[in-house]
Amino acid sequence: MNRRILLLGAAIPALAATIIPAAHAAPDRRDGRRPAGPMSRRLQLRHAATGARFSGPYHDGRAADPVAMAELSIVLADTRTGAVRPFDPRAIDILWEVARQTRLGGDELVVLSGYRTPETNAAVHGAGDSQHLRAGALDVYVPTAQLAGFGDAALALRRGGVGVYGRHSFVHLDSGPVRRWGDVAPGPAGPAVAQQDDRIVLLRKAWAATRGR
Numbered sequence: 001m002n003r004r005i006l007l008l009g010a011a012i013p014a015l016a017a018t019i020i021p022a023a024h025a026a027p028d029r030r031d032g033r034r035p036a037g038p039m040s041r042r043l044q045l046r047h048a049a050t051g052a053r054f055s056g057p058y059h060d061g062r063a064a065d066p067v068a069m070a071e072l073s074i075v076l077a078d079t080r081t082g083a084v085r086p087f088d089p090r091a092i093d094i095l096w097e098v099a100r101q102t103r104l105g106g107d108e109l110v111v112l113s114g115y116r117t118p119e120t121n122a123a124v125h126g127a128g129d130s131q132h133l134r135a136g137a138l139d140v141y142v143p144t145a146q147l148a149g150f151g152d153a154a155l156a157l158r159r160g161g162v163g164v165y166g167r168h169s170f171v172h173l174d175s176g177p178v179r180r181w182g183d184v185a186p187g188p189a190g191p192a193v194a195q196q197d198d199r200i201v202l203l204r205k206a207w208a209a210t211r212g213r
Contacts (some may be wrong), residue, residue: 044107052074057069069092078115080123081119086135091131095138095173110141114137132174153165158178162179163181164180164183
């Protein structure tokens with residue numbers, strides 16, 4: 001466990017207590033399918049801005065582990081203030097499933113942005129109703145050669161929002177309403193939602209600026 005988690009370790013029990021109801025909630029069945037049989041779900045994840053890491057199981061196949069989710073919530077904390085909000089297990093499950101389908105599940109996944117406070121979201125020019133504000137979204141770096149496959153797998157799930165940015169090598173995943181946008185051609189989730197590329201440039205510049213704080 002890295003130093004950031006060790007420093008905040010005392011907060012994990014209290015945070016885990018707030019996560020238990022969400023972690024044991026009924027699985028999302030918007031796709032009409034029954035949940036798969038029990039299978040341990042593991043992730044290796046690093047936040048690009050802070051270097052905080054998580055590695056190990058977070059779900060036993062029946063329910064998310066509240067303690068592991070508390071650790072993930074700390075890793076995915078707001079990068080400008082360090083504020084922590086219990087992360088939505090459904091968003092983590094989407095990331096795990098896409099990584100598994102694209103055979104990236106054994107690799108360390110690099111997250112560019114997780115939870116954001118309203119102030120941080122404004123500083124990075126995020127949307128006013130961004131799913132990052134409720135700790136339900138992740139922006140994940142994906143190498144250019146694997147970007148198309150990763151994006152297609154995420155779109156095919158139809159379990160939330162997907163933004164694919166080929167020019168900047170990252171994919172936005174969230175557990176909100178099903179929708180898609182970005183700078184790629186329309187995929188299985190339907191017509192793209194327009195998104196201006198200059199806003200993404202501003203977003204990346206703002207991320208870089210917050211890393212130095």
